[in-house]
Amino acid sequence: MAALVASGELGLRNRYFAVRHGQAESNVQNIFVSNPAIGADAYGLTDLGMEQAKQAGEKLKTLLSPNCAEVVMISSCFKRAKHTAEIIHGLLGCAEPLKIDDSLNERDFGPYDLKDTSTIPFETWDDNVTDAVTNQHGIESVMNVLRRTSKLVKQLEDTYTNKNIILVSHGAPLQILLTTFTHIDPGQYTSVRHFDNAEIRELTDPNVLDTCTK
Template identity: 35%
Template sequence: MKCQTTNAPALRHHRYLLMRHGHSQANAADLIISHPDLGRDAYGLSPTGQAQLDALLADWGWPIPDRILHSDFLRTTQTATRIARRFGVETTPEPCLRERHFGDMDGGSAEGYGEVWVRDAESPDHQAWGVESVTAVAGRMCSVIERLEHSRPAETILLVSHGDPLQILLTALEGKPLNRHRDRPPLAPASITPVEPDA
């Protein structure tokens, strides 16, 4: 299935494991931490997030990844590193997998997410409060898939990112209107959503 908004090949040959980072210190504090200046060096995994990864790795039920790409935020880097060490796989930071930037709401209460999502449902192009638009997030997330699809042979690739960007990516991969990305059940911390190769 082609990722709408990009020139990715119509048929995918890689298997992708889309993973949201484990529960973070930002989650614990109910804060929006979306700017790289805040998120790259602070607000890593919480004790709950560490325990989630312990449980995931103790009972790993997915194909072992051939490679791992991750957002360069601390919470995603720590998540990817834990998995990489378990399987002896190298990690590659990928800025296009970063958290969606929430503009003026950055550093504030997580209650601000709801206000943004209401606007998202009205238009995927809105940039109220300086927020990165859904369309822009879809473009950069899909660009990762597009670049990876030009590599051979087929691999299992783990992409470690954040809740909003992953929900937007999944909506784009399904060819659904981007303003409906919150129709999907929220992705839980440390959860993995597989995207299988096309037949």
């Protein structure tokens, strides 16, 4: 299955960084919070999550200096992602205001929302490989996540040049988007190493710069 965006083929005009949100209350409770009607206003960062976001901001400040003002930051609408982005945005002193875009929202886990993450059977994950297109078991398909996230990258490419673009999102959407930059079949997205909380990775082709904030 072909990737929708390939940086080597397109010759990206901007530099992209993916950042997962800091530790959230949902992480501590080990539950899925994937419905924006719930997650936009609840299940925010823990104290540790806020500290992780600060550490990520400081790392990005060092990494991007002296061009911190040339940053465009876009976040998922979920509280845990927005708060992470707000902390990083403030530390970087970005010239442009923080943007919220639902394209970066968590993958919709449907009937598993607010349930323990261990409740999803292993065969459900295996179905990502055999059928990444269909919304199986009520869970948003891998390809739908890839379409919305890669479409955002295309829009950003059409809008900006020579910017440092930071995408603050969630583990699954970022893993899926990363397949685009590393030429991995989207259905195999779980083969991409999972993002830790507040981890930063530069989206490059074919290598990924891992500036993990642990």
